[in-house]
Amino acid sequence: MxxxxxxxxxxxxxxxxxxxxxxxxxxxxxxxxxxxxxxxxxxxxxxxxxxxxxxxxxxxxxxxxIQSISKVFTLALCLGTLGDNLWRRVGREPSGSAFDSILQLEHENGIPRNPFVNAGAIVVTDAILATYQPKEALGEIVRFVQGLTGDDQIFIDGRVAQSEEETGHRNRALAHYLASCGNLYNPVAHTLGVYYNQCALTxxxxxxxxxxxxxxxxxxxxxxxxxxxxxxxxxxxxxxxxxxxxxxxxxxxxxxxxxxxxxxxxxxxxxxxxxxxxxxxxxxxxxxxxxxxxxxxxxxxxxxxxxxxxxx
Amino acid sequence: MxxxxxxxxxxxxxxxxxxxxxxxxxxxxxxxxxxxxxxxxxxxxxxxxxxxxxxxxxxxxxxxxIQSISKVFTLALCLGTLGDNLWRRVGREPSGSAFDSILQLEHENGIPRNPFVNAGAIVVTDAILATYQPKEALGEIVRFVQGLTGDDQIFIDGRVAQSEEETGHRNRALAHYLASCGNLYNPVAHTLGVYYNQCALTxxxxxxxxxxxxxxxxxxxxxxxxxxxxxxxxxxxxxxxxxxxxxxxxxxxxxxxxxxxxxxxxxxxxxxxxxxxxxxxxxxxxxxxxxxxxxxxxxxxxxxxxxxxxxx
Amino acid sequence: MxxxxxxxxxxxxxxxxxxxxxxxxxxxxxxxxxxxxxxxxxxxxxxxxxxxxxxxxxxxxxxxxIQSISKVFTLALCLGTLGDNLWRRVGREPSGSAFDSILQLEHENGIPRNPFVNAGAIVVTDAILATYQPKEALGEIVRFVQGLTGDDQIFIDGRVAQSEEETGHRNRALAHYLASCGNLYNPVAHTLGVYYNQCALTxxxxxxxxxxxxxxxxxxxxxxxxxxxxxxxxxxxxxxxxxxxxxxxxxxxxxxxxxxxxxxxxxxxxxxxxxxxxxxxxxxxxxxxxxxxxxxxxxxxxxxxxxxxxxx
Amino acid sequence: MxxxxxxxxxxxxxxxxxxxxxxxxxxxxxxxxxxxxxxxxxxxxxxxxxxxxxxxxxxxxxxxxIQSISKVFTLALCLGTLGDNLWRRVGREPSGSAFDSILQLEHENGIPRNPFVNAGAIVVTDAILATYQPKEALGEIVRFVQGLTGDDQIFIDGRVAQSEEETGHRNRALAHYLASCGNLYNPVAHTLGVYYNQCALTxxxxxxxxxxxxxxxxxxxxxxxxxxxxxxxxxxxxxxxxxxxxxxxxxxxxxxxxxxxxxxxxxxxxxxxxxxxxxxxxxxxxxxxxxxxxxxxxxxxxxxxxxxxxxx
Incomplete structure (x- = not known):
């Protein structure tokens, strides 16, 4: 060995x-x-x-x-809470387009192709907010990742989250588009606030x-x-x-x-x-x-x- | 055991x-x-x-x-002959659309997304024809599959191949579209002839x-x-x-x-x-x-x- | 007669x-x-x-x-101020898609196809805000329409504007998408605020x-x-x-x-x-x-x- | 004067x-x-x-x-024979895409957007063949244009028609695609034969x-x-x-x-x-x-x- x-x-x-x-x-x-x-x-x-x-x-x-790698952890957390109900709101197919594409949403009535494109991950985060308030949700995500890692020092870099939030017109476009299709249940600002913070897990x-x-x-x-x-x-x-x-x-x-x-x-x-x-x-x-x-x-x-x- | x-x-x-x-x-x-x-x-x-x-x-x-499962065998055969040069003519990404979609070809200049959608498999068959005449190519394909199977009784059902050829407007559309983009090197009838026959492997x-x-x-x-x-x-x-x-x-x-x-x-x-x-x-x-x-x-x-x- | x-x-x-x-x-x-x-x-x-x-x-x-008919008046007003510079930010072609489609923006880098689809009209309104503050802009639009009509009683129905603003996720998606492409110069809330009010001209x-x-x-x-x-x-x-x-x-x-x-x-x-x-x-x-x-x-x-x- | x-x-x-x-x-x-x-x-x-x-x-x-300008004359001729039944097979909307695009056909089940994109004009020509044999159809088209012009010297340049036919993979793709959607009633070679000849009106x-x-x-x-x-x-x-x-x-x-x-x-x-x-x-x-x-x-x-x- x-x-x-x-x-x-x-x-x-x-x-x-x-x-x-x-x-x-x-x-x-x-x-x-x-x-x-x-x-x-x-x-x-x-x-x-x-x-x-x-x-x-x-x-x-x-x-x-860790940015989009956080999508793996929130997916695991969300499936643990919601189970397969999540799949009513997001698909499991490769997208054939860019990570921040909005095209597919229009073709498929606001159901993102999978939980790893941005639109899909925003839906997953939104689904977590069915169970938790935004701040609680962030706490749950951090604790879940700390538990997986066995390291309670893992934190969120608020400066990076802030930086993304200020420049994230594309993600806001995705979130409002999802909302217009009835596939976002919480205020855009709440869901994206959690989303940007999970991406800033360090x-x-x-x-x-x-x-x-x-x-x-x-x-x-x-x-x-x-x-x-x-x-x-x-x-x-x-x-x-x-x-x-x-x-x-x-x-x-x-x-x-x-x-x-x-x-x-x-x-x-x-x-x-x-x-x-x-x-x-x-x-x-x-x-x-x-x-x-x-x-x-x-x-x-x-x-x-x-x-x-x-x-x- | x-x-x-x-x-x-x-x-x-x-x-x-x-x-x-x-x-x-x-x-x-x-x-x-x-x-x-x-x-x-x-x-x-x-x-x-x-x-x-x-x-x-x-x-x-x-x-x-076996229909489209033949695409696995022709891909293996073609890579054995051409090696990675094949990837100049066909991609390796999931398509995000139907097996016989032509959309993606127009967006991506006639390079099919992968060798398992129809357009991609037609290109693979066309590439085999760089080495073999149509009849030889079919012989090679049959012998290759017989070798993999260890069974020299495997044959092509000509009646099914004929049936597909007569009704296959969609595949002809794909082949002519590929040709119009310079990504089909042989006459459409030759390439599709081999293609329909490989699909009729029984x-x-x-x-x-x-x-x-x-x-x-x-x-x-x-x-x-x-x-x-x-x-x-x-x-x-x-x-x-x-x-x-x-x-x-x-x-x-x-x-x-x-x-x-x-x-x-x-x-x-x-x-x-x-x-x-x-x-x-x-x-x-x-x-x-x-x-x-x-x-x-x-x-x-x-x-x-x-x-x-x-x-x- | x-x-x-x-x-x-x-x-x-x-x-x-x-x-x-x-x-x-x-x-x-x-x-x-x-x-x-x-x-x-x-x-x-x-x-x-x-x-x-x-x-x-x-x-x-x-x-x-009058809703989208207002787009005719804001286009006339905007061309009067900016002239043909407007056409750097918006096209003049039929769209081939729905009034609130976002597809075309992704294909064409945030340049809306024409000033009469929602995305294009949002750009026109945004362009008017290069010259005027939001409230001034609304005043200019109302006065322009009053002048065309010869009737200074024409007004904006604030309740309808408010109603649209509260439910307008699709338009917010379009505006943020335009912003992400660099084709919205003012804060989304400002431009859409004027946009919803112009649509509520009565x-x-x-x-x-x-x-x-x-x-x-x-x-x-x-x-x-x-x-x-x-x-x-x-x-x-x-x-x-x-x-x-x-x-x-x-x-x-x-x-x-x-x-x-x-x-x-x-x-x-x-x-x-x-x-x-x-x-x-x-x-x-x-x-x-x-x-x-x-x-x-x-x-x-x-x-x-x-x-x-x-x-x- | x-x-x-x-x-x-x-x-x-x-x-x-x-x-x-x-x-x-x-x-x-x-x-x-x-x-x-x-x-x-x-x-x-x-x-x-x-x-x-x-x-x-x-x-x-x-x-x-005259190439695609012939589409105006065949449309007039076809409407004279079929009347508004033609509009079951072809639309009347601008396409928002290139003259030889195939994208829209896939999105809209083989109904071309209008009679002036290639796919639409191929359907119009195909519809004329409901009434006439291919050679007759060409004769009718030529006579119709001669009548409009008042000049019986107008002819078809067979060399140009031939040149297009030999290189026209894109149009063949369109025609086979239409056929695969059930919107081409005659053999592809017949319809395209007439189509290339009408385009070669001189x-x-x-x-x-x-x-x-x-x-x-x-x-x-x-x-x-x-x-x-x-x-x-x-x-x-x-x-x-x-x-x-x-x-x-x-x-x-x-x-x-x-x-x-x-x-x-x-x-x-x-x-x-x-x-x-x-x-x-x-x-x-x-x-x-x-x-x-x-x-x-x-x-x-x-x-x-x-x-x-x-x-x-």
Whole structure:
């Protein structure tokens, strides 16, 4: 086992080395002022194994807002409360369009294609507000993620949330459009307030890889430990990650990396190797679909070297 | 092992029993005259295990044309010849629209979204014709599938191919549209001629489950046997099946069944359980996305009972 | 001349009689609470001739909010201030989609197709706010319409404006979408505040037909009277009315009625017979494109009987 | 009268002079080999007045294929035979998309938006084949246009028709798509054969302006002469020309020129000044919507100078 971890450590180091040497680094998200400041040279990766150990390389201990990766956690939380009733309000199909597209809503009467495009995640957050007041809801989300991570230091970066709220005309357009279709039950300001705050959950790769264990270990924090999400639900969330987790680049990611994963516009990606490991990567430069360019390369390298894939 | 197979046999029998008792059976494809004659009461399932044994239940030995499932085999054959050059002419993303949609071609300059929508499969067939004359190409396809199956009795049902050719205005529209974008290199009649014939490859569930072994067993016909497709390529084809194999129902299928799979309009579905088994089901009634309604239910039942999924 | 007006009076009376006898009356707009109360049995028509006389029939003296017909007046006012610079922010093509569609904005980077779909009219109002503060702007709009009508009693029904503002999620979605594309320069609340108020301008058919004289009489209030809008601009606005004035029913209206015209969701329509007359009709029931069903029938009847068309 | 014609002649000469001096000339259609040979420096204009006289300037006597302008004549012919039954198969709304777009067909079940986009014109031609065999149909079309023009020398340029037929994958895609929706009743080859031949009707500007008299003179060949098309039908065709005659540039053309008109990809445009004149222009360079760039400029100049518009 020791030598296995040494081999993995070496591969993570190589992945970061290759990442740092890459000349094509993608483009840092420019439309959220706080994110636009990120250094595209940064690259980190962390892996949490089934024995509970977390190892990492590069900038794996630098905290970032997890942005759209929060959609995985709110989906898990929401399904835990509402169950399958959620699927009356949001679909489970890849969208074939951009993360912030409004087109599909008009074609499909305000039912977002899946919970990982922005419109879908706004509906999920809105559905959580059926049970909780906005402030309570945020508390629940933070506590849920702290529980998954086993780390009660995880917090929300209010400055980033504020920064997004001030510039988020596209999301407000989506929310009002949903409302006009009867698929938003709370005031737009309430739902988006919670939404922007959940996106500003702040973790480093180590924390994020621990938060994602339930996806790799059938809903538990690792073999023989606490069941956080039912086994079936954890698998199903992983399925949606594989088909929809990278917006209109989901097919390509499945082809190249072969794992269920979810990306965020801060350049983080959370991936699960069922039964084996939970992985988090970070590098701020994005490809044209809004997914971390270098982060995807690091995942491709590591999964290739480790022979990690769900397809064999 | 014996008792394992007995347990599986019992589960397959139950799956067929439940299928036969189901009142909602979907709707038999009406636009291909030969398929319209199928009996929606039919239901069969076959599983080929890593020990090479095939067991089945229900109408598992009734031959059918495999229709769009042929796209998996022509993709494997084409990638073997052209390699990644194919991806210049076709994408790898879920389409977000119907199997025979032409919309996306207009938006994306004649590059089909993936090789499993009709337009994409027509391009794959066209690409095979770069290497072979139409008749040779068909021979190659048949021999390739016979090799995968280990059964040289597999044939093309010319009557069904003819029936499709006579009524296939939509596919001709797609082919001419591709040609108008410069993404069809051979005469429309040649490419579609091969396309309709490959769709008319005829197998029962037993044969089809054997033909799909390379997807479950890393490109081989089972552990320690012949490598038919490279390991990496087999996995990647499986990845495309999972994200795109059920048209605009791919996300829902991944959510419910959790396996890479490809459906055909005859009501067959081919699915792979990596390292464990290859499954073929058949029941002619289709859901609104063109996938076998009862076939999906049988797969959901069996994978649930057997705990087969790629997500854990 | 007297007998001509008697003949016209008789035709207007007949138009209203036929309208009242019609069993298919369309559907009153339901999404604006104040409009939903309207009585679909109502029908009125007024014609203002080049001699300045206004004659009418039916409910021609019942005031209503003019809704989207206000877009004609704000366009004229805005072009008077900004001139052709406006066309950098909004197009002049029929949209091929619904009045409140957001699809086209996504396809065309936030440039609305024309100034008569909601998104385009919101941009026009926003452009007026480059010159005036919101309250001033409303004052300017009211005074401009009063001047065109020659009636300083015309007012804004604040209750209807309020009613729309409270329920107008779709328009807020459009405005935020425009803002996200950089095509809204003022705060959404300011621009929409003015927009809802302009829509609540209140007139009866008599007043509206007088307000529309500049469209029929080359920018004047009738031959030999004050030039309110330049001749060229008045003609061009009429051209946009003919191609875009009835949303996705504009082609059909041109075919049946053959006049430049603009409809409003309250069931009013303003039409111009160049050189001859300005017509206003009202009946609250709408067809599927959001245009007055009975109003169109009355216009079709009168123009047919009077042989009024721009096409001969 | 004489001096009026002299004034008009001078204006036509100036229009051509300005056209020849223009540096931005658009782009000659490249996808039809025979058209690609045209000289973009060419520019001609002809006007036929109500007294029957035709005057012209520039290259007004050089024959060209009229291409899509033929759609006006086949529509008139078809409505004469089928009457309003045609409107069950084709709409009357501007399309909001390109002349050869297939998108709208998929959204609207194979009913083309109007008879002037390619798909719509193919349906019109197909409808003519309900009455005539393909060769007869062509004969009828030619005789009808000869009758309108009063010139039995008008012919079809078979070489251009052949050239289009060989390269016309997009039109074949449209026709097969229509067929797949049940909106093409004849074999694709028959309908397209007639379609390509009607597009190859060959006229110079003088002939074309005479052929268009029925649009300007209420269905007659000029005041007090033969009624070729009913008055109402002629006006209605003019209405469709105004809203749909320039594809996705129809709104802009109405705004700038203010006349019902139809363009063809050879660079010709036919326009009608109701009660006054019929105009034909030609210059081969096209704008991005496929309409003659210089031709539109010449029309804008002449209508401006002559104060010709339907909007006053």
């Amino acid at each position: 020791q030598s296995d971890q040494q081999k993995l450590q070496a591969i993570l180091d190589q992945a970061v080395d290759h990442a740092r040497a890459s000349t094509e680094r993608g483009r840092v998200a420019h439309y959220i002022p706080e994110l636009a400041k990120a250094d595209p040279q940064k690259a980190g990766i962390a892996v949490t194994l089934d024995n509970g150990e977390t190892i990492g390389a590069g900038d794996w201990q630098q905290p970032n807002t 973790m480093d790769c180590a924390q994020l890889s621990r938060a994602g264990r339930f996806l790799a270990f059938a809903g538990t924090l690792g073999p023989n430990r606490q069941q956080m999400v039912s086994m079936k639900r954890a698998r199903r969330i992983a399925a949606i990650m594989l088909t929809c987790g990278h917006y209109d680049g989901s097919g390509d990611f499945a082809y190249r990396v072969g794992l269920p994963a979810k990306s965020g516009v801060s350049g983080m990606i959370l991936a699960a190797v069922p039964g084996i490991a939970s992985i988090a990567v970070w590098s701020p430069g994005l490809d044209r679909n809004g997914n971390s360019h270098i982060g995807t390369q690091m995942l491709e390298y590591v999964t290739n070297e480790m022979d990690w894939t769900v397809f064999s | 014996q008792s394992d197979q007995q347990k599986l046999q019992a589960i397959l029998d139950q799956a067929v029993d439940h299928a036969r008792a189901s009142t909602e059976r979907g709707r038999v494809a009406h636009y291909i005259p030969e398929l319209a004659k199928a009996d929606p009461q039919k239901a069969g399932i076959a599983v080929t295990l890593d020990n090479g044994e095939t067991i089945g239940a229900g109408d598992w030995q009734q031959p059918n044309t 197998m029962d569930c037993a044969q089809l489950s054997r033909a799909g072994r390379f997807l479950a067993f890393a490109g081989t016909l089972g552990p320690n046997r012949q490598q038919m497709v490279s390991m990496k390529r087999a996995r990647r084809i499986a990845a495309i099946m999972l994200t795109c194999g059920h048209y605009d129902g791919s996300g829902d299928f991944a959510y419910r069944v959790g396996l890479p799979a490809k459906s055909g309009v005859s009501g067959m579905i081919l699915a792979a359980v990596p390292g464990i088994a290859s499954i073929a089901v058949w029941s002619p009634g289709l859901d609104r996305n063109g996938n076998s309604h009862i076939g999906t239910q049988m797969l959901e039942y069996v994978t649930n009972e057997m705990d087969w999924t790629v997500f854990s | 007297q007998s001509d007006q008697q003949k016209l009076q008789a035709i207007l009376d007949q138009a209203v009689d036929h309208a009242r006898a019609s069993t298919e009356r369309g559907r009153v707009a339901h999404y604006i609470p104040e409009l939903a109360k309207a009585d679909p049995q109502k029908a009125g028509i007024a014609v203002t001739l080049d001699n300045g006389e206004t004659i009418g029939a039916g409910d021609w003296q019942q005031p209503n909010t 007139m009866d058919c008599a007043q509206l037909s007088r307000a529309g004289r500049f469209l029929a009489f080359a920018g004047t209030l009738g031959p030999n009277r004050q030039q309110m809008v330049s001749m060229k601009r008045a003609r061009r606005i009429a051209a946009i009315m003919l191609t875009c004035g009835h949303y996705d029913g504009s082609g059909d209206f041109a075919y049946r009625v053959g006049l430049p015209a603009k409809s409003g969701v309250s069931g009013m329509i303003l039409a111009a017979v160049p050189g001859i007359a300005s017509i206003a009709v009202w009946s609250p029931g709408l067809d599927r494109n959001g245009n007055s069903h009975i109003g169109t029938q009355m216009l079709e009847y009168v123009t047919n009987e009077m042989d009024w068309t721009v096409f001969s | 004489q001096s009026d014609q002299q004034k008009l002649q001078a204006i036509l000469d100036q229009a051509v002079d300005h056209a020849r001096a223009s540096t931005e000339r658009g782009r000659v259609a490249h996808y039809i080999p025979e058209l690609a040979k045209a000289d973009p420096q060419k520019a001609g204009i002809a006007v036929t007045l109500d007294n029957g006289e035709t005057i012209g300037a520039g290259d007004w006597q050089q024959p060209n294929t 006229m110079d500007c003088a002939q074309l302006s005479r052929a268009g008299r029925f649009l300007a003179f209420a269905g007659t060949l000029g005041p007090n002469r033969q009624q070729m098309v009913s008055m109402k039908r002629a006006r209605r065709i003019a209405a469709i020309m105004l809203t749909c005659g320039h594809y996705d540039g129809s709104g802009d053309f109405a705004y700038r020129v203010g006349l019902p008109a139809k363009s063809g990809v050879s660079g010709m445009i036919l326009a009608a000044v109701p009660g006054i004149a019929s105009i034909a222009v030609w210059s081969p360079g096209l704008d991005r919507n496929g309409n003659s760039h210089i031709g539109t400029q010449m029309l804008e100049y002449v209508t401006n100078e002559m104060d010709w518009t339907v909007f006053s």
